Amino acid sequence: MEVVPSVYGNRFPPIFCLTSTRTIKNYPPAIAISPVATAANPTSTTTHSEIQNGPIYATGRSGKSLSVSSTIRQSAMLDIQQSTDLTSALSRSGEVLKAQDFNVILRHFGKSNRWKDISQLFDWMQHYGKTNIASYSSYMKFMGRRLNPLTVLEIYNSIKDKSIRNSVSICNSVLNCLVKSGKFDSSLKLFNQMKQDGLMPDIVTYSTLLVGCAKVKDGYTKALELVQEIKSSGLHLDSITYGTLISVCASNNRCEEAENYFEQIKSEGHAPNVFHYSSLLNAYAIDGNYRKADELIREMKSAGVELNKVILTTLLKVYVKGGLFDRSRELLVELQRLGYAGDEMPYCLLMDGLAKSGKLKEARLVFDEMKQNEVRNDGYSYSIMISALCRSGFLEDAKQLACEFEAKYDKYDVVILNTMLCAYCRTGEMENVMKMMKKMDESAISPDWNTFHILIKYFSKEKLYLLAFRTMEDMHRKGHEPEEDLCSSLIYYLGKTGAHTEAFSVYNMLRYSKKTTCKALHEKILHILVAGGLLKDAYVVVKDNAKFLSRAALRKFSTSFMKRGNMNLINDVLKSIHGSGYKIDQEIFHMAISRYIQQPDKNALLLHLLQWMPGQGYAVDSSTRSLILKHSHLFGRELIMELLSKQYMVLKTNKSREGKTK
Template identity: 70%
Template sequence: MLLCVRPQGSLNLPMHQHDLSSRPNFKFFKLEGPSMEIDSKYLQIDSNFRSRAQTWALKSVEQNMGACSVFGKSIVALFSPSSFPTPEPASNGNRRIHKFRNRQSAILQIQESSDLASALARHGETLKVQDMNVILRYFGKLNRRRELYQVFDWMQQNQMINVASYSSYVKFMGKSLSSVEAVEMYISIKDISTKFNVSVCNAFLSSLIKNGKSESSLKLFTQMKRDGLVPDVVTYSTLLAGCAKVKDGYYKALELVQELMSNGLQMDSVTYGSLLSVCASHKECNEAAKYFQKMKDEGHSPNVYHYSSLLNAYSADRNSEKAEALIEEMRSAGLVLNKVIYTTLLKVYVKGGFFEKSKELLKELEALGYAKDEMPFCLLMDGLAKSGHLLEAKSVFDEMMEKQVKTADGYSYSIMISAFCRSGLLEDAKKLASEFEEKYEKYDIVILNAMLSAYCRAGEMENVMSMMKKMDDSATSPDWNTFNILIRYFCKEKLYLLAYRTMEDMHRKGHQPEEGLCSSLIYHLGKTGAHSEAFSVYNMLRYSKRTISKALHENILLVLIAGRLLKDAYVVVKDNAGFISWPAIKKFAVNFLRYGNVNLINDVMKAVHSSGHKIDQELFDMAISRYIAKPEKKELLLRLLKWMPGQGYVIDSSTRNLILKNSHLFGHQLIAESLSKQLVVSKKVKPHKENAR
C-alpha cells in the first residue's frame, strides 16, 4: 500500500519520519506533483487516522478501485487490494498520546468556536473536568463573562465540576456575579466535600466582599463554620479586608484576629496588611502603628502596601511628623517610593492643612512622572476649596488644564463646580458646568447634584426643574444624594406630596432615606391630611432592615389615629407596644373601640393587655357596648367575657346590669355562665385589693 500526504495535509509529522530511505522493507508508489510519501506503519501513531484510512481503503477494495482520496485533497492512496497490510496494534502509550491530542484539539475548537453551545455539545463529552477548567480559565482571563457563564452552566448541567471549577468561576465573574446569585449558588452545592472546601468558601466570601456585601460575607462565614468549614489564613485575610468598609469594622476585625489565633493559625504579612487597612479606614491611628510594629517584631518585613496603609492612618490623624518619619524609614529599608506612597503622603499634608508642603510635593510628583492624571491635583484642589482657599483651588485647576493633565472622569470639574456652588457663585459654576458638558458630552452625577443643591438653596425652582430635566435627557440615574437634596427642598417649599413621591421613587431605586428626613416628612404629611402617605413613609423605614427610633412608632400611631386608619394603627401597636406610651395606646384603644372594625375588638384588647398596661373599666364598657349594639356578634362578646377572668379582669356592676338587661339577645344560659365566672374572680380580686390598702 502507498499513502501520499500533500504538504498542505492535516498531519503534522516530525521531519525524520519523512525520510523514506530508512524504510527499505516497504514498497511505495510515487505520485506526480509535490508530495510527501509516508510509510503505512506510521499510521500506528494516530489510531484515529489509521481507522479512517482503513475504512477508506476497504471501501476502495469493495468498489474495485485502484485509487481514491480521503480528507478532501489532502491524502491520496494508490494500492492493489492484495497489498493492503494489516496494521500492527498500537501500544498503550500511543493510545494515551492519541487521547491527549484529541482532548487538546477539542479544547482548542471549543475556545475558538463562534458557536460555543454547538462546540460544547460536539466535543464536551470527550473532555475531562480538568480540561473544562482550562476552558473556563481561558474565557475568564479574557474577561469574556458571557462565554464563562455558558461554559460553567454546561459543566453544572453535565455534572462535570469540581472544587477548582467553582473557585475559578466565582473569581473570574467578579462583580458580575451579584451577591444574591453568589449565595444561591453556594447554597445549591450538593457535594459536601466541595461545599466546605476552604478554597471554594474563600472564593464565595471574596465575591461578596468585592460586591460591597461585607456584612453578608460575615453572616455566610458564620453559617459555613457551623456546617463544617475549617477556615485557613486566607479566609481570615479575606474577611479582614471586608471589615474596612463596614460599621464597627475595626471591632469585628479584632474578633476575627482573636478567632484566627484561637484556631492555632498565625498572622502572616497579608493578614497584617488587611488589618492595617482596617485600622486606617476606621481612623485607629495608634492601633495601626501598634500592629505595624508587632508585624516587624514577628519577623515579617513590611512592604510598600503595609507602609501605604499606615500612611493612610496617619492621614486620617493628620499626623505629618509620623508620616515623614515613616517615609525616611522606607528609604532606609531600601524600598522604592512609588506613586501610591507619594500620593498618600500628599493626602497627609492636605488633610493637615500643610498646603505649602503639599504644593512642593506635587511638584516632586510631576518631576517623577507621577502626576500625569488628575488625582494628585484634585487632592490639593479639594483641600484648598474646603478650607476656604477658593482662588488658590481655581489656580491649581487652571494650571492642570494648561498642562493638559489627563482628566478621564472629570473629577476636577466636580470639585470646582461644587466649591463654586457652596460659595454661592452660581454663574461661575454654570460656566464651568457648560464647559464640562461640551468637553465630555455628558453630565456627571456629582456635578448635577452640586448644581441642584445650589439652586435648591437659592430657592430657584425653575432651575431646579431644569436640572431634573437635564438628568432625564442625559439618562443620568439619580443617586442617594440627588433624592436627599430634592426631598429636603420640596419639604422646605411645603410641597409635601411632591416630596413623598420623590421618596417613593428613591425607595424603588433601592436607596434608603434618612430617618430624620422621614420623620419630618411623616409629621408634615400627617398635618396636611395625607395620613396614608405618612404610613407609607413609615413602612419604607420599617422594612429597611435597620433599627429605627422608638419615638417614630408613637408618632406614626398618632398620625394614623388622626386619619382614622385604625387597622394600620392596630398593627403598629401590636408590633411595637413596648415603645409606645400608655396615653398614646389608650387614645388608640378608645378610638378603635368607638370607630374600628368590631371583628378586631378582642384582638385590640389583647394587644393593649400585652403592652404591659392594665385595661381599665372604661375600655371594657366601650367594647361590651359595641357588642350589645350588634347582637349578631354574640360569639365575640362571649369570647371576651371568657378571656377576662383568665387575665384577672372583671366587669363592674353597671356593665353587668347592661349585659343582663340584653341577655335575651345573646342567650340567658350563656350569659349567666359567663357572669358567674366573672363573679368568682371578683371575689378573689377584692380581698387582694383590701390587703393592698
C-alpha cells in the same frame, strides 16, 4: 410637574429596573457535540479527579498518540484564542479540549481584558461540563468587579459536586467577589454557611473577609473576631493578613492599633513591606499627622523600600489632611515629575482638601490645571468639584460642570451620577434629574443608598410625597435601610396629606430594620393611623409599643377604637391596654358596652367583657349599669344580674380599700 408621571407611568414600577446581567444561553444538547459523556455532563458519575484533570486516557496508549492529541489540542486552543467568532470556534474546536486547556484560554482572555469572551467561554465550559476548580477561581478573578454578586452566587450554587463546592479556592473567590462589591454582611453569612457545609477556611479566606472590615461601620470589632478565629483554628497571621489588618485599622480610625500591628511584624522578625508602610501611612492621614508620616518615610528610605506611587500619593493625603497645602503642592509637582500623576487621584486629594477647608477658588485652580495636564478622567474630580460647589451654594456653577461632564465624558458610575443628581435636585431641574435616572438605568448602574436618599429628599422637597414613598419602597426592596430622620419626616408628610397607609408602610420599614427606632415615632404613627381610621393597624402599634405611648395617645386610640373599631377586637383592645398598665376609665367601658348593645348578636362578647372586668378590679358605673339592665332581655336576664352583682362586690371592696387608704 408633568415629567414624573410620564417617566413612571401610572403603575409606579420600581424606580430602577435593572436588567439582569446574565443571560441564559441555549446551547445544543451536550451529547450532540461531545461524545465523552463523563466530561460533558458534570452531574453524571464523574469523579472529582476527572473533573479536575479531564477524562483519563486508557493506559497503554502509545506516547505517539498522546503527543498527537497534544498537538491537536494546541491547535484547537489557538483556533479559539485567535478566532473573531467565538461561537463557531468553540463548536469547531471545543470538543477535543479539556478543562485545563480552557483555563489557559480563560486566562489569555483575562489578560487581554476580553470580558465578553470570558463570559461566553465560561458559559460554554459550564454547559459542557468542562470546568474544574481552577476554572471557577479564574473566572471570578478575571471578571473581578464586573461580576454581579448575584451572578456569582448563582454560579456557586450551580456547583453540585460537594468536593468542588467546598474547595477553598472557589469559596475564597466567591467571598472575594461579595466583599469587593460591598456585600460584607452577605459574605459573612455565606462564610458561615460554607463552614457548616464542610469548608476548611485557610488564611486566604480570612484575609479576604478582613478586607471587608475596612469598609463597614464597626469593622474593627469584626476584624478582631476574625483574628480570634484565625488563632483558635491554629492558623497564623501572614504578611498579607497583617497588611490587611493595618488597613482595617486605618479605615476605622485606629491609628494606635495600626502601629501595634506594624510593630508586631517587626517583633516577629520580618521586615515590613510597602503594603504595610502604605497602610500605616494612611492611618497617619486620619488626623494629618505629618510628623509621624515624615519619620516613617525616612524609615522606608533607610530600609530600602521603594517610595512608589501609592506611598507618595498617601503622603500627599497626609499633608492635605494636616493642612500643609504648600507642601502638598510641592509633592504634587514631584508626583508629576515621576510620572505618578497620570490619573486623578493626587489632584482629587488636594482639591477635596482645599474645598473642605473653604479654599474653593484654589480647589478650582487645581481642577483647571488637572484638565490642562491631560490627566485620565474617571469622574472623581468632577464629583469633588460639583459637590464642593453645591455645598457652598454655587448651584449654577455646579450645574455647568455637570453639563460639561455629560458633554465631554460619556462615562458614569454611581458616584458621579449621585453628584449630578444632587446638583440637579438642588437647582430643582426635574427634567435633568429624570435624565440622570434614565442614564443610571441604561448603564445598569445600581442606585446606592445615597441615590435613594438624594431622590427621596428631593421628591419630598417638591411635595411629591407619594413619589418619595414609592422611591423609599424601592430602596427598601433593594435592601438599603433609610435613615430614621428621612423616614420620620416622610411619615409626617404622608400622614398630613392623607396617605395614612403609606405612612404606616414607611413606619414598618423602619420598625423591621436592624436599627432600633426612636420611641417618639410610635406615638407619631399612632396619631396618623387613628386620624386615618386605620384602627386595626393602630392596634398593632399599640400592642407592640404600649410602653412607649403617652396616656393621652392611648386614650385617643381607645376612644376611636370603641367608636369605630372592629367589634370582634374590642375586648382584645381593652385587655391589651389594661395589660400595659393603663387604667381604663368608665367612659371607655360605656362606649364599648353601648356598641355591644346596638348589636345584640355580639352578646357573647358583652358577657365575656362583663365577666373579665371584676377580675381586673373594674366595675361598670351606674349609668352603664342601667343601660345594661334596660337591654338585659337581649342577653338573658339572670346571667346579667349575676355578672353585675359580682361587679358590685368589686365596687364595694374598691370603695372600702379607698376608704382605708384615706
